[in-house]
Amino acid sequence: MRSRVNFFVKVLLFTLLRKHAKTEEETLARRYLRPGIFFSEEHQPGVKAMQNYFMNKIRHEAAQRNVDTEISLLRTYYQGTQKETGGEQVQRHQKNLEFCSLSPAYVSLVDDSWTFGRCSASQEYVSLCIKSHPSCCVLDSGIPVSWVLCDHYGAMRMLYTVPQERRKGLGSKVCSVLSEIMTKQNRPIYCHVEEENIPSQLMFKDLGLQETESKLLWVRSKSEHNLTGSL
Structure with a gap:
């Protein structure tokens, strides 16, 4: 792959x-x-x-x-000190909401929402990330409504909340839970955010992450094979 x-x-x-x-x-x-x-x-x-x-x-x-x-x-955001992001531990069960890891059954759902997704190669990549690295999602009556995962670099990526559940703070909550998991596993806490995604940039800053000078270079071919790579 x-x-x-x-x-x-x-x-x-x-x-x-x-x-x-x-x-x-x-x-x-x-x-x-x-x-x-x-x-x-x-x-x-x-x-x-x-x-x-x-x-x-x-x-x-x-x-x-x-x-x-x-x-x-x-853009790259990094948390320099190993502490629980957001200051307080997130309540894991709220009404009908349940926090858990992403299941491989949701690969297509995650891939369809990803900016660089919607092709066979990206589906394989999302599947690899879900199976190999930590992730977190919020289930509402058993259905994921917000999620984030770690990519092959160990960075938080693919953060997404379904439109009808936005402006409820779910994105920051799944990121906080994933940060707790990463801290317990002695992983660095950092993420990459698209230049145009201002809301996510502000959210990560509110969670205590600081922007660095380094940026992730993502290259995607528009050929029929739809090849993708990053630096």
């Missing part, structure tokens, strides 16, 4: 990194893409330069290959 989903991006990175480093950005790319590298605050300027470098290169190489791509930069 991973080789197919990230095919275009991986081939492009391999092609670029085989060349001699002629610029500072290429040197940074070689340095930070080594196996086992750990990113800290001191790496942020370098990572940002590397992402800008790859974004421009991906656009150029995609145009050369007649590959129609959609490139998005997502």
Whole structure:
């Protein structure tokens, strides 16, 4: 699954990194893409330069290959101290609401609501995330109405609340519950949010997360295979 989903991006990175480093950005790319590298605050300027470098290169190489791509930069929010997000433990049972982990049975539901979803590759990716990483959803009479999960980087992603249940604070509650789970598992608490998703950005700030300079570069091919990759 991973080789197919990230095919275009991986081939492009391999092609670029085989060349001699002629610029500072290429040197940074070689340095930070080594196996086992750990990113800290001191790496942020370098990572940002590397992402800008790859974004421009991906656009150029995609145009050369007649590959129609959609490139998005997502903001990154991070909670520096390991504490329960939101300050107070969330009440897990409220009237008909029940908090629980997402079941693989809801892969299609999550995929249909995801900005980068609605294709076979994205369904496989959502399924992998649900089966392999922590998640949280709110069930109303047994049906998910709000959810969030961890992606393969361990970041909170795919936050969604069905339209009829919005403005009730469910999104912040599922994020708080997932943060509690992540804290108990000694996982870092951070997330990626689309540039245009202002409500989610404000919500995560209210939950105590701070915006960083680093951004997630998400590349999606609009070809018939609908390949997706990220940096």
